[in-house]
Amino acid sequence: MTNYCPECGKELISSNAEICPNCGVRLKEITINRRSPILAALLSVLITGLGQIYNGQFGKGIAYFIIEIICAASTLILIGFILLPIWWIIGIADAYTSANKLNAGIDASRFINLT
Numbered sequence: 446m447t448n449y450c451p452e453c454g455k456e457l458i459s460s461n462a463e464i465c466p467n468c469g470v471r472l473k474e475i476t477i478n479r480r481s482p483i484l485a486a487l488l489s490v491l492i493t494g495l496g497q498i499y500n501g502q503f504g505k506g507i508a509y510f511i512i513e514i515i516c517a518a519s520t521l522i523l524i525g526f527i528l529l530p531i532w533w534i535i536g537i538a539d540a541y542t543s544a545n546k547l548n549a550g551i552d553a554s555r556f557i558n559l560t
Contacts, residue, residue, distance in 0.1 A: 479548055485540035493533055496540025500547055505556065509536050535559070 448457040453468040464471055480500050489496030493513040497506035509532075516532045519525035539558050546553035 480544040482541045482544040482548075485544040486537050489533075489537040489540040493536040496536065497543065500540060500543050500553070502543065502553070508556070509539075 448462075449455065450457060450465040450468060450470065452470040453465060455465065455467040458466065478501070485496035485499050487496075488499050489509075492510065494506035494508070494510035497503075497509055500506075513529070513532055513536070516525050516528040519528060535557060542558040542560070543553040546558060
């Protein structure tokens with residue numbers, strides 16, 4: 446079966462082409478996996494790093510979780526009582542902000558995204 450460009454009418458070389466090589470019109474829509482910033486934040490409320498994993502940032506989510514464990518372990522020497530809630534809030538804010546950036550097509554690869 447031969448495919449033709451709906452814009453210029455020229456025959457397409459490949460039925461899987463995303464852009465017509467003759468006129469440059471986009472033939473297929475690019476789908477972006479939308480992420481809910483609220484859900485990302487709520488998942489991070491449950492377990493720090495889970496919101497990042499939901500956003501598709503697996504390595505970042507694991508790193509956040511490991512840092513959370515270190516903060517929790519440091520409660521034995523009392524500094525963790527300060528670090529643990531701070532890191533928890535940073536994880537929630539990062540998950541929310543990263544989801545918004547990813548939905549807008551903006552790079553969210555920084556380790557901490559608060560703006």
